[in-house]
Amino acid sequence: NAGVTQTPKFRVLKTGQSMTLLCAQDMNHEYMYWYRQDPGMGLRLIHYSVGEGTTAKGEVPDGYNVSRLKKQNFLLGLESAAPSQTSVYFCASSWESISNQPQHFGDGTRLSIL
């Protein structure tokens, strides 16, 4: 079972470059989420989606955009990368509302911005 797959696993960018992180889930989940994990700060929600074609802002949305064109995919974009966006990014999915069902996580994308 693949579960939640994130690509790429690692990436190094220069300040000002753009990139897209891809998250794919094969569990037919409605809800998908993007988090970032920074030392001493825990995981923080960037954006989330409650179904195909929907997106919503989380706790720290600035500097990121997302799209959910297909139910199984949730893309996170950085239009102009900044060093403050150096982090580990996690995608997760769940059947129903984030609070009622366990979330399934990918293994993360480690992103460094120089």
Next chain:
Amino acid sequence: KQEVTQIPAALSVPEGENLVLNCSFTDSAIYNLQWFRQDPGKGLTSLLLIQSSQREQTSGRLNASLDKSSGRSTLYIAASQPGDSATYLCAGGATNKLIFGTGTLLAVQP
């Protein structure tokens, strides 16, 4: 601001010991609690989810409790093993989001 706090930040115990990890939260809008395990370089694995109507959940050697009135949850690990070594995170469930603690790094010494 909604906050979730985990104490201690790190814990080292000898194999076979029973242990308790603590999680506290400040917002009454948090109506359930999830416990996760994170291994180095990996994502989070859901261990237990306690709904607001429940007091505790058990899975194997793990038992999690929830006391909403005091804003506390505990994760009890019985007969700890070296394979239990990982970071354990709790997260409070609110509308369309989870609020995460910063985790407890557990090392079980053989």
